[in-house]
Amino acid sequence: MTTLTQNIQKRTNPLSIKQFIINVLNGTSLGIVITLIPGALVSQLLLLFSGNQIATQIGFMTTLIQSALPIVAGFAVGQIFKLSAIDSGSIGLAMFVSAGVVTNTPKGMIIGGTGVVLNIILVALLATALVKLTETIFGHLKMLLQPLFVLVVAGGIGLITLDPLRRVQMVIGSWVAQATDLTPILMGAVLAAAFAFLVVSPLSSVGVAMAISLTGVGSGAANVGITVASFTLAAMGASVNPLGGTLAHFVGSPKIQMANMLTKPKLFLPTTIAAAIMGAISTLLNIKGTPFSAGFGFSGLIGPLTAFNEAGKTGMAMLNVIIVFVVLxxxxxxxxKWLFMTKINMIKPEDLKLTLK
Known part of the structure; x- marks a missing residue:
């Protein structure tokens, strides 16, 4: 069998394709965590120093880097594939131009937001595949031609798919919004379960919440659903992940588990069940939120602090928030963890192992 035939078979092997997709998802998840955790850590703390110049600068920096998500994710994907700086940079550039973080206006380009994650992942797959297929084709001209080639082809396709995939997120948001027509307790359970799914999917939980203007007890249910999903994933993977990775699930974002969740759908069972239970409880306790806070969960303490403010900042409100966002x-x-990992042995700790390199 010739070397060429072996290479073709290796590239089309289902296991290789599956690992390729997992690597891209892991790199994208890592980029999301790297760019979003700094802001999540300090967002509420900076409110205490409103008007302070240093606090304002820190806020500016942590907000700006969120728009760098596509570029950082591109380099993270390159690191996981052990690609060169040129390869990684080419992927990052294609992801950046097609992510939706830049808006072209008559007065110039405006950078804002984190982009459409679903499109970011699609372009990451396309750009990485192009890089892998053309690693040696440009020879000595690689530095000149490959960034342009990947940018025009993968980035160009990404610009075409950007609006359709943005509309997909809006359609899913309208489906989620239908849960608000249910009875309060059932609504809380459904919304919590839905957002526990969204936060670890390629969709933006915050974007969906903003799109449907989710507020009141619905917003509160969404936040507690994300929170309990974060704690559940952290607990189940604690034995195989470093402390920083474990804390990142709820201090930052549980989207760090996106690759594992999408390739092992059984992981959605414990998070969905726990989220539905917490959503019903939070509705009974009248935990509320705003369209902005919904979708963050425990990250940056945005969910808990918003619920505390919405409840009037009383002692009873503080107790309810601690119970709903921490204790339960x-x-x-x-x-x-006991049920799915010890009792019925459906999930292994290795199923939640993170790729942090």
């Missing part, structure tokens, strides 16, 4: 999520997380 930890209890449910440990319960789900």
């Amino acid at each position: 999520p930890i209890i449910l997380a440990l319960g789900m």
